[in-house]
Amino acid sequence: FAEEAGELAFHALPFLTNDDVADVLQIARTRIIALLRRKGVISDDDESGASVVTALTAQNTRGVTAIHDVPPQFIAAQIDAVFSDLDVRAVKIGMIGSSEIAKSIGQALALTNAPVVWDPVIHPSRGDVPFIDSLFSHAVAALMPHVTVLTPNVQELAFLTGASIA
Numbered sequence: 001f002a003e004e005a006g007e008l009a010f011h012a013l014p015f016l017t018n019d020d021v022a023d024v025l026q027i028a029r030t031r032i033i034a035l036l037r038r039k040g041v042i043s044d045d046d047e048s049g050a051s052v053v054t055a056l057t058a059q060n061t062r063g064v065t066a067i068h069d070v071p072p073q074f075i076a077a078q079i080d081a082v083f084s085d086l087d088v089r090a091v092k093i094g095m096i097g098s099s100e101i102a103k104s105i106g107q108a109l110a111l112t113n114a115p116v117v118w119d120p121v122i123h124p125s126r127g128d129v130p131f132i133d134s135l136f137s138h139a140v141a142a143l144m145p146h147v148t149v150l151t152p153n154v155q156e157l158a159f160l161t162g163a164s165i166a
Contacts, residue, residue: 027052027079027093027105050086052078054105055097069097072104079108088114093143095121102139106146115148122156 054075058066082088091114096102109116122136140160144150158165 027054027075027091027096050082050088052082054101055095067097069101072098072100075101076104076108079105083108083111088112090114091116093118093147096139096143099135099138099142102142106142109143109146116143116146117149117151118143118147119151120156120160122152122159 052075054070056068056070057064058068091109091112093105093116096105120140152160154165157163
């Protein structure tokens with residue numbers, strides 16, 4: 001599903017052309033960044049594409065077995081480095097890992113007017129390791145003021161709204 005969500009998120013940004021894909025900042029775990037390169041959203045030979053790594057995952061074909069979050073201060077430094085070098089025209093957020101990381105991302109997003117797509121990866125489709133902490137409502141509060149398009153799956157939508165969705 002993550003592959004479909006990534007594609008959906010970029011289809012939700014119709015103002016971007018093929019020439020603009022290098023101007024998209026991807027904030028996610030490493031696996032999603034590799035997927036975007038494979039799908040041609042971020043070109044392998046284009047050095048102006050940008051990514052910010054939020055977490056490292058240990059995973060196999062059956063699922064995620066462990067997560068190591070990148071410290072929020074380092075995530076902020078990555079974002080600052082990109083914003084100081086590139087004219088970021090869109091931002092795509094994937095897995096954030098913790099509310100502290102979300103706060104760091106939210107503070108950095110206050111520095112741009114670029115539209116933001118958030119695929120709120122809350123739990124892996126395979127494996128038992130959640131991608132959020134117990135303070136997820138703080139993550140939502142930090143990010144939502146900057147989000148242009150939200151792309152949750154059905155389970156994520158139910159979690160975010162607290163409603164039963166059939």
